[in-house]
Amino acid sequence: MFVVTLTAAALIGVTLGLFGSGGSILAVPVLVYLAGVPAKQAIAMSLLVVAVTSAVSAIGHARAGRVRWRTGLVFGAGGVAGGVPAGAPFLRL
Structure with missing residues (x-):
């Protein structure tokens, strides 16, 4: 199962690299159904991967101006202002 999950992860990485998006929508089902990760943790893990990928990409573009x-x-700021209230009912603080 580990090899299948690793292969799926590599395919998601290639897809993300080719199309520039879609990693999370592909990663969450792979993490949940192939790797057996609980859904909430899978969502958080995929968001971390997208955030790191975005940050690394932004560094190169920022250096080039x-x-x-x-x-x-x-x-x-607009995304945070709209996203936080929209997500608040789902948060358990």
Whole structure:
């Protein structure tokens, strides 16, 4: 089962690299159904992978001067402002 899970993870990585998106929607079912990870943990793990991938990609673009920081901050703030209230009913603090 480990080899099947590892192969699926590699295919997800290739898909994410080719298309630039879709990693989480593919990773969560693989983690849940192939690796046996509980759903909440699988979601958190996939978000971590996407965050690290995004950060690594952003570093290269930032060094080349291709990042519009102001635009990114505006969109990020808007996403947080809309996402936190929308997700609040699902949080158990």
